[in-house]
Structures are given as structure tokens and as C-alpha cells.
Amino acid sequence: MASSAAPRTKAKSKGLDPAQADEYRSWLRQMLLIRRFEEKAGEAYSLGKIGGFCHLYIGQEAVAVGSLAALGPDDYITCSYREHGHALARGISTQAVMAELFGKAAGCTGGKGGSMHLFDASLGFLGGHGIVGGHIPLTTGMAFAVKYRNTSQVAVCYFGEAAVNNGAFHEALNMAALWKLPAIYLCENNRYGMGTALERASALYDISERACSYDMANEVVDGQDVLAMNSAMERAVQRARNEKLPTLLEVRTYRFMGHSMSDPIHGHYRTREEVEDQRKRDPIAVWSQRLIADGLMDEEAIRVMDKSVMQEVEDAYQFADQAPDPAPEELYTHVYAEDQRER
Amino acid sequence: MPTLTYRDALNQALREEMQRDPDVFLMGEEVGVYQGAYKVSRGLLDEFGPMRVVDTPITELGFAGVGVGAAMVGLRPVVEFMTWNFALLAVDQLVNSAAKMRYMSNGQVGVPAVFRGPGGSALQLASQHSQAFESWYAHIPGLKVVMPATPADAKGLLKSAIRDENPVIFIEGEMLYNTKGEVPEGEHVVPLGKADIKREGADVTIICHSKTVSVCLRASEQLAKDGVNAEVLDLRTIRPLDTEAMLNSVAKTHRCVVVEEGWPFAGVGAQVVDTIQREVFDELDAPVLRVTGADVPMPYNKHLEKAAKADPAKVVSAVSQVLYRE
Numbered sequence: 001m002a003s004s005a006a007p008r009t010k011a012k013s014k015g016l017d018p019a020q021a022d023e024y025r026s027w028l029r030q031m032l033l034i035r036r037f038e039e040k041a042g043e044a045y046s047l048g049k050i051g052g053f054c055h056l057y058i059g060q061e062a063v064a065v066g067s068l069a070a071l072g073p074d075d076y077i078t079c080s081y082r083e084h085g086h087a088l089a090r091g092i093s094t095q096a097v098m099a100e101l102f103g104k105a106a107g108c109t110g111g112k113g114g115s116m117h118l119f120d121a122s123l124g125f126l127g128g129h130g131i132v133g134g135h136i137p138l139t140t141g142m143a144f145a146v147k148y149r150n151t152s153q154v155a156v157c158y159f160g161e162a163a164v165n166n167g168a169f170h171e172a173l174n175m176a177a178l179w180k181l182p183a184i185y186l187c188e189n190n191r192y193g194m195g196t197a198l199e200r201a202s203a204l205y206d207i208s209e210r211a212c213s214y215d216m217a218n219e220v221v222d223g224q225d226v227l228a229m230n231s232a233m234e235r236a237v238q239r240a241r242n243e244k245l246p247t248l249l250e251v252r253t254y255r256f257m258g259h260s261m262s263d264p265i266h267g268h269y270r271t272r273e274e275v276e277d278q279r280k281r282d283p284i285a286v287w288s289q290r291l292i293a294d295g296l297m298d299e300e301a302i303r304v305m306d307k308s309v310m311q312e313v314e315d316a317y318q319f320a321d322q323a324p325d326p327a328p329e330e331l332y333t334h335v336y337a338e339d340q341r342e343r
Numbered sequence: 344m345p346t347l348t349y350r351d352a353l354n355q356a357l358r359e360e361m362q363r364d365p366d367v368f369l370m371g372e373e374v375g376v377y378q379g380a381y382k383v384s385r386g387l388l389d390e391f392g393p394m395r396v397v398d399t400p401i402t403e404l405g406f407a408g409v410g411v412g413a414a415m416v417g418l419r420p421v422v423e424f425m426t427w428n429f430a431l432l433a434v435d436q437l438v439n440s441a442a443k444m445r446y447m448s449n450g451q452v453g454v455p456a457v458f459r460g461p462g463g464s465a466l467q468l469a470s471q472h473s474q475a476f477e478s479w480y481a482h483i484p485g486l487k488v489v490m491p492a493t494p495a496d497a498k499g500l501l502k503s504a505i506r507d508e509n510p511v512i513f514i515e516g517e518m519l520y521n522t523k524g525e526v527p528e529g530e531h532v533v534p535l536g537k538a539d540i541k542r543e544g545a546d547v548t549i550i551c552h553s554k555t556v557s558v559c560l561r562a563s564e565q566l567a568k569d570g571v572n573a574e575v576l577d578l579r580t581i582r583p584l585d586t587e588a589m590l591n592s593v594a595k596t597h598r599c600v601v602v603e604e605g606w607p608f609a610g611v612g613a614q615v616v617d618t619i620q621r622e623v624f625d626e627l628d629a630p631v632l633r634v635t636g637a638d639v640p641m642p643y644n645k646h647l648e649k650a651a652k653a654d655p656a657k658v659v660s661a662v663s664q665v666l667y668r669e
Binding site for chain 2: 076078109110111112113117119120121126127129130131134135136137138139140141142143144145147148155167168170171172174175178333334335336337338
């Protein structure tokens with residue numbers, strides 16, 4: 001059984017297109033932002049400033065950044081509860097995400113959602129969802145709405161590989177294929193559902209093959225390579241927009257941290273050696289080296305970029321720390337809408 | 344005023360709301376080609392086409408989630424469960440997705456969807472097909488729970504439910520589909536959260552909903568022969584509960600019996616009794632009693648099944664007790 005999550009078939013890469021240098025550099029910045037943000041979130045959690053569960057995205061940054069870069073402003077996105085990175089890459093402000101983790105009124109859901117339920121409807125960012133697999137049918141419904149209205153949007157669902165064993169995954173993908181809906185199911189295969197390795201939970205190792213059950217297009221993607229991620233997502237987006245067909249992407253990646261803040265990085269279910277081996281393909285290092293090799297950035301420029309990112313995260317931390325809690329009366333707001341549609 | 348069956352009143356509400364609002368669509372098992380397992384959707388596929396009358400696989404969790412997702416981006420789905428027994432597979436979507444989306448998103452994303460289908464027992468369908476789940480859903484903040492007892496209310500309440508911005512659990516009576524009654528034509532809208540006095544009386548209040556309304560009306564006729572004038576209050580909406588109507592009636596009669604089809608433990612009646620004893624304790628001349636389904640899975644045998652159900656004799660007996668006639 002493969003100890004590495006990354007597929008070994010890597011195409012010989014061409015040089016990076018200088019015309020897209022700005023975008024390529026922005027991907028590095030977004031990945032660095034997620035990395036530094038998550039490091040700071042872990043620190044804040046340890047200090048008791050963030051409560052509840054806190055699932056860090058460190059190691060998987062290229063997945064959110066590369067895939068979200070292929071979407072347009074009107075597309076719909078849902079995520080699992082490990083979604084800080086997706087929220088940042090989609091454009092929710094660093095301050096609003098950090099403040100939400102702190103449970104503050106200035107958070108992107110006013111302190112009511114927390115780490116697992118980040119939303120920004122104006123960006124089509126329709127939730128972190130806390131029940132494994134539960135949001136996959138929601139995405140099918142959003143894609144249904146796109147077809148119903150005959151627009152060219154796509155609906156994208158991010159979930160972990162552990163979700164593919166539950167019924168919601170099967171039911172949602174079956175309907176999406178049956179009805180030819182513009183949905184993209186992006187499985188972030190980070191090898192472990194909490195402490196259970198993929199091969200201990202799934203009878204089928206290659207998750208992409210599950211798409212065959214639904215006669216659905218599928219692809220295995222190297223999730224540590226932001227460019228490969230972006231290219232695969234572009235293909236899926238084109239299929240959704242132009243052919244109105246769904247895709248299952250199995251993105252092979254790795255979680256460098258524990259499942260949540262209460263889970264050590266290695267121990268019962270994986271070895272130190274395995275984690276260290278995986279860290280050799282740190283998506284930020286992989287992309288930094290690529291940008292340097294192709295002459296789009298140098299080490300100094302990356303250092304300056306990292307410094308500005310760290311400052312942004314520090315500012316967000318200070319903002320969140322000093323921001324006020326929600327007013328007590330917020331407890332009872334937004335349970336129900338009071339109005340009826342007038343039409 | 345035309346006389347319609349409960350089934351056709353629901354059909355009329357669906358048709359009118361789909362004509363009124365192009366974002367309203369119906370989805371579920373057998374709603375299209377088959378014309379509805381209980382024929383509530385008869386003719387709708389022909390009129391509105393397959394994009395708006397969507398036959399689904401037998402996949403309750405999945406299509407409930409599809410309905411929630413479509414509602415999150417502004418469509419107004421009416422999701423039909425063939426029965427509420429099967430909707431148990433969809434409870435995660437109803438409770439974790441539909442009910443909480445508005446709150447978790449701090450008001451950014453609502454779920455204006457109706458989830459409807461028959462609930463309660465029919466005749467000899469045994470344990471898994473004879474269940475009343477309204478108290479489960481009424482427990483959940485974020486959901487509304489609506490249960491019409493008459494054809495007119497079926498039409499008016501379904502129209503309100505479809506126009507409501509919240510997720511509405513709309514439980515029809517499986518045994519009510521063939522019942523007939525006068526139904527106003529056109530814009531007949533019954534607001535959610537308003538109970539209705541189905542029979543005025545002064546001696547005792549009988550609070551009920553859905554199928555038990557007819558049980559209580561029959562009990563009232565028997566009681567009338569004994570000189571007892573019962574008031575029958577149909578809740579119509581379980582959540583939000585029309586507390587004012589309940590309390591006004593009890594303040595008038597000073598005695599109360601609460602009747603429901605479901606099981607007794609943590610049932611709808613438990614909530615009603617809690618409210619009454621807290622708010623109008625001094626008005627009561629007797630403890631409030633409850634008539635419920637027996638606290639057992641529904642048996643198949645028809646004599647055992649009859650014994651398990653709330654019926655007029657049990658209601659008459661409970662009323663006699665609160666009147667201290669026994």
C-alpha cells in the first residue's frame with residue numbers, strides 16, 4: 001500500500017508562463033497566508049482564545065488555493081469543517097475569519113458559527129459543515145438550482161476521503177450524474193479520517209474509481225502541486241460549465257497536523273517517519289522552488305512576501321483579540337426569518 | 344364554495360403556488376410520472392414539466408439535502424416524502440442542515456423549503472409505517488411544524504408554508520386524504536401559528552391536531568348527548584404553538600384534555616400541558632389529562648391496532664375524568 005499520498009505519475013512540466021506570473025505569485029501568497037494563519041490559530045487555541053474544535057489545514061494549502069483559483073465569482077462553494085484555508089482563499093478577510101474563530105461579533109458569522117461554520121454568502125461561500133458528508137447533497141442541490149435557472153455557474157463541494165464511505169456521498173453523486181448537474185466533488189484525500197487510515201475504512205483504495213459507479217468523469221490529482229491542482233480543476237470547471245456534467249476529483253494530499261488540536265501530529269495511527277517523509281513534499285516549498293527555478297521569484301522576494309503575510313496574520317490576531325463579543329441579544333436572532341415572500 | 348378532498352385541496356395549493364412563483368418546484372419519490380404515491384401531485388408533471396416536478400430515486404437523505412441546497416441559493420423546493428416514516432433517513436438534513444443554516448450563517452443563508460408527506464398511522468400497516476413524529480421536529484428551533492386537519496386548512500396552510508422563508512415540516516394525515524370539505528377558491532391563505540376552534544363549547548377544552556380533530560369532534564357529539572358542551576381547539580401549527588388560543592379557551596372552560604396520535608413520552612401534549620399549568624394554573628378546576636397513542640410500536644392485528652389508537656371513547660373517558668363525572 002502506498003505510504004505516500006501523492007500519485008507518482010508526474011508529467012514532465014513545461015516552464016511556467018511568465019504572462020501569468022502575477023497569478024502564480026498570488027497563489028504562493030495565499031498558501032503562505034493559510035499556513036501562517038493556521039499556525040497562529042493553533043497558538044491562539046493553546047492560549048484558550050479559540051474554543052471548541054479547531055481543525056487545521058496545514059499541509060493541504062495547495063488544494064484550496066489551486067482549485068478555488070479556477071472558479072468565478074458567482075460559483076457556489078461548500079466545505080467540511082476543515083475550511084479555514086478555503087475561506088481565506090475564496091477572499092473572506094483574514095480579520096473576519098480570525099474573529100470568527102475567536103467567536104467575536106466581527107467574525108464572518110458574527111460569532112455564531114465558529115471554526116466549523118464559516119460563511120460569506122456574498123462570495124458564494126456557503127458554509128463549513130460539521131457533519132461528515134452532510135454537505136455533499138447540499139452541493140448537488142445548488143447545482144440543481146444552476147440547471148433550473150439555466151445559468152453557467154458551478155457548485156463545488158470539498159470533503160475528506162472519509163466522507164466517501166457514507167450514504168450522503170453516494171446519494172448525492174448518483175443524482176448529480178443522473179440529472180447531469182454542473183457539480184464538482186473535490187475529495188481531499190489526506191489519508192486519514194481522524195485516526196483511521198483510508199485502507200482501514202474503504203474497501204476500494206482508489207477513491208476516483210467510485211465515480212465509475214455513477215458514470216461520472218474523474219481524475220486523480222497531486223494535491224501538493226498547486227499548478228496540477230489548478231489545471232485539473234480547470235478541466236472540471238469546463239466540463240461543468242460547457243457540458244453541464246459533474247466530476248469527482250480525488251486529490252491526494254496530506255495533513256501535517258493532527259486531526260484537531262487535541263490530536264498529536266503522530267502517535268497511535270501514524271509514525272513520525274511517515275509525517276516527516278510527507279513533509280518533504282510541503283506544497284509551499286514545492287511551489288516556491290518552482291517559482292525560483294522558473295525565474296518568477298527569488299528567495300528574497302519570497303521572504304518579503306512571507307513577512308507581509310505574517311504581519312497580516314498578526315494584525316488579524318490583534319483585531320480578533322480586541323473585537324467585542326456579540327451582544328447578548330444576538331442569542332435569539334436569526335433562528336427564524338419573520339417575513340414571507342411577497343411576489 | 345366547492346367541496347374538495349383533502350388530497351385535491353393540497354394539489355390545488357401546489358398548483359396555485361407553482362403558477363404564482365417560478366422558483367417553486369416539487370421533488371420526491373413518484374411525484375411525477377406516477378402522479379404521486381397518494382396522488383397529491385396529480386397532473387402537475389403535465390402542467391409544469393420535469394424540471395419543476397422532479398422524480399427522485401429512493402434516497403431520502405440525498406433528495407432532502409438537494410432540497411436544502413437548492414433553497415440555500417434561492418429556489419423554493421417542496422420536498423415530498425412518500426411518508427414521514429421514510430424521512431427518518433433524512434433527519435440529518437432536516438435538523439443539521441435545514442434548521443440551523445440561518446443561525447449558523449448569522450442570517451446570511453436561509454432555507455425556504457417545505458418538507459411534506461403523510462404521517463401517522465393508516466390501517467394495519469404495522470410498526471414501521473404507523474408513526475407520528477411531529478414532536479421530534481417541533482423540538483428543533485429553526486423548524487416550523489404544520490399539520491392540517493381539514494381540506495380548507497390543507498390548502499391554506501400549504502400555501503403559507505410555501506411562502507414562508509423558513510423550513511417547514513408539513514405533516515399530512517394519511518387517513519385524511521379522502522376526507523371532503525368546503526375549500527375556498529383562489530387566494531385562500533391560512534397563517535402559520537394560528538389555532539382554530541373547530542367546535543365552540545363552554546364546559547371543557549379539547550386540544551388536538553391533524554387526524555385527532557375528527558376523533559375529538561365525534562367525541563364531542565357523544566358528550567353533547569350527555570349535556571357536556573366541549574370546545575375543540577385544532578392547533579393546526581405545532582411550532583410555533585398558538586399559546587394565546589389555548590390559554591383563552593382554557594380560561595373559559597377551566598378544564599382541558601389534550602389529544603394526539605403520537606406516543607405519550609415527550610409528546611406534543613407534554614408541551615401543551617406545561618404551558619397551560621404555568622400560565623393559567625389558577626383557572627384550572629382539574630388536572631389536564633392527555634389521550635395519546637399507546638406507548639408501544641404499532642401492532643399489525645386490527646384489534647390490537649384499534650386498542651393502540653386514540654379514539655372517541657378514550658376522549659370521552661378523559662373528559663369525564665376532568666369533569667369529575669366518573
